[in-house]
Amino acid sequence: MKIVCMIPARLQSTRLPRKLLLSTTGRPLLQYVWETARRCPEFSDVVVATDSEEIAKVVRDFGGRAEITGHHHSGTDRIAEVVRRCFPDADAVVNLQGDEPELDPAVVSALVRELEHAGTEMATVACPILSPAILRDPSCVKLVTNALGHAMYFSRSQIPFTRDTAPEHFFRDGEPSPFLLHVGLYGYRRDFLLRLTSLPPSPLEQMEKLEQLRALQAGARIAVAVVNHAAVGIDTPADYEAFVQRQQTQTIRRAA
Template structure:
């Protein structure tokens, strides 16, 4: 079973322009994401998919395989172009984030293993328990609720499930108490890494944006509205994405401290 890891990479971003090429640590940000992906034993090949000749040249300079794409509205569409053109032998495709330089290779392997164990599933993703009330209330942090077998029921920017009879912060504080350490948070933070069957990815990217997707601005809702199953695999820790200059400076400080 051949598994591709593909990192969509565009040069411009709204909150932090040219962030994938920031290199205050001595390496461009995207190189860290590529190196983490290369450490995942489940990935047979790692490809960077970009519409930027500058990104492609820099990535090839540090040894990565880079493929040029057209202009696309999302990373999934960019990946689909590469899969359709160059990955005819793919059994699984993993969508990795170029702005998550500290992603855990073991979490990628866990995601791929879960897909292989559940051949009826078209798509899977990662989540981790939420232990912070700040993250729970942050609309930039996507939450997911699941069925008993791990399939996603819904993704939202709002705190789901709703804690009707109390304050979420109070429940989270209780769960952190030593006496309640065996219990887990009822809230899950979605992590933006996906694994797909390639034929499903190609079909999904041909569908128009769905009603709920447009309301929440969450592309994975298109798959749920189309009747697909998304398996949610739990990881121990969330990887830290780089969205702002403050995020990047914090990453630089963590890197220098190691």
């Protein structure tokens, strides 16, 4: 199977302006994700899809491939443009987020394994929720799966809702969490990706502001790889500062 990795990248971000180009550590944030993708043997190519000439130049400067796109409302639409134009022979596409610099290649491999199953149109990743605060946070997307490991629904609200028990009950020491956090990595069969991005936004997608609900409402089967933990995304200045501190600590340990 020929699998292409696409990293959609836009310059503007609301909570942390120009975050993909922040380089306090000596490397742009985007480069960390590109380097992770390059370490994944499953990928035949790694491409940054962007509408920013500035981002494209930075990518080319660190040795990556960048493709300029038009304006799009979502990263999925952006990568579909590049796949349609540049990869007619690809079997599948994996979409990595440019703001997850500590992504583990093993998580990517788990996603790819789900994508390789016969009949799988789309795949994504989840991990257990470990605190009530994450469960309550609408910026943290939750999901539920069926007995076959396929997504039944994604929501910003708590799912499943625990009618007779407070959510805190499920986070006692030693108890496995019954709640799953969605990790924003996606894999698509090429034809399905192009078909999905030709559809208009669905009602549930518009209400929850979650584009994966377009696929569910269209009747797609989304396979879910459940991993033990996920990388921390960079969304705010505090997130980035914590990432810089972790990188500095690792550098000191390696030098010791």
